[in-house]
Amino acid sequence: MAETNTGPIRVEPCAKRVRAYLGGHPVADTVASRLVWEHPYYPTYYIPVADLRAKLEPTGVTREHPALGAGTEFDVAGDSGAAPAAAVRYLDSPELGDLVRLDFQAMDEWFEEDEPIYVHPRDPYSRVDILASSRRIRVELNGETLADSRSARILFETGLPPRYYLPLTDVRQDLLRPSPTSSQCPYKGTAEYRHVRLGEEEFRDLVWLYRTPLPESQKVAGLACFYNEKVDIYVDEVLQPRPNTPFS
Numbered sequence: 001m002a003e004t005n006t007g008p009i010r011v012e013p014c015a016k017r018v019r020a021y022l023g024g025h026p027v028a029d030t031v032a033s034r035l036v037w038e039h040p041y042y043p044t045y046y047i048p049v050a051d052l053r054a055k056l057e058p059t060g061v062t063r064e065h066p067a068l069g070a071g072t073e074f075d076v077a078g079d080s081g082a083a084p085a086a087a088v089r090y091l092d093s094p095e096l097g098d099l100v101r102l103d104f105q106a107m108d109e110w111f112e113e114d115e116p117i118y119v120h121p122r123d124p125y126s127r128v129d130i131l132a133s134s135r136r137i138r139v140e141l142n143g144e145t146l147a148d149s150r151s152a153r154i155l156f157e158t159g160l161p162p163r164y165y166l167p168l169t170d171v172r173q174d175l176l177r178p179s180p181t182s183s184q185c186p187y188k189g190t191a192e193y194r195h196v197r198l199g200e201e202e203f204r205d206l207v208w209l210y211r212t213p214l215p216e217s218q219k220v221a222g223l224a225c226f227y228n229e230k231v232d233i234y235v236d237e238v239l240q241p242r243p244n245t246p247f248s
Helices: 215-220
Strands: 002-004 007-009 011-013 018-022 025-030 034-036 044-048 055-065 069-078 081-089 099-102 109-112 115-117 128-133 137-141 144-149 152-157 163-167 176-185 189-198 201-209 223-226 232-235
Touching: 018 044, 018 081, 025 044, 025 069, 055 081, 128 215, 137 163, 144 163, 144 223, 152 215, 176 201
Parallel strands: none
Antiparallel strands: 002 007, 011 034, 018 025, 018 109, 034 044, 044 099, 055 069, 069 081, 081 099, 109 115, 128 152, 137 144, 137 232, 152 163, 163 223, 176 189, 189 201, 201 223
16 A cells, blocks of 8 residues: 555556557566556556656646645657656655556557557456346337347446347347447457437437457457446346446
8 A cells, every 4th residue: 555645545566567658669668567546446557667668758747636646747758759748756655656657548559468458457356247148138218129138148347237238139220320439448348339219319329339359258249238327128027227327
C-alpha cells in the first residue's frame, strides 16, 4: 500500500514484461512495473523511470489526484513520436516516486509479454466465466420480441450483471440495423454494434457482438448480446430486473 494524503492506495508488483510503444518504437520496457488502483474499477501501470526509453519533458502543470496528491505532468518524447501531457509522476510518494504513469490511450500499443492489451491493464482480481445454458432467454422491447433462445452463453464478469449472448439465428435480424460504433474490452476484444428499429423508432447501439474475441472469450464469438439495462429480459419466463450500471 502507498500512503497518500488521503490514506492508503492499493499498489501491487507485476511479474509480467510490460512494453509501451509510440511511433513504432518502445518508450517503456520493464519487468518491474506496478499495478496501481487509482480508483476501485481497474488498475493502471506505473513504470520505473529507469526502464523508460523516452524522454520526459515537464509541462509546468501539476495535476491533483484525490488519493495520490500532487502529480507532475510531462510530455513524452520518443524516437519517432511525441505524446503531449501523457505522463505523470508523484514525486513525493515514497512508493511511487521512482515510477511514472504513461497515459494508456496516448500510446500506440501496449504489450503484456508478447500479447497486445487494450483499453486498460487487466485486473488480476476480475474474472470472466462463460457458461452454456439451456434456460430460455427471451428479449423484449416495447412488447416486441427481439430474441428467443435456448442456446445462450451467459457471461459472468466481476462487477457487472450477467450478459446473455445469443445465436444470431435466434435474434430478429430483420429488426437490426448497421451501426458504425465499435468498442474495445481488455477481456473480450473488439465489439461491433447494431441498432434496433421498431416501426419509426430506432434504438441506437442496443446490441453488440464480438466477431473475433480474445482467446479467453472465444465462447461468445459471433453471438449477439443486448443491454440488460435497456430491454426486458425473461429467463425461463421470469422478468429480470434492469440493472443500474454506467450503461443504464
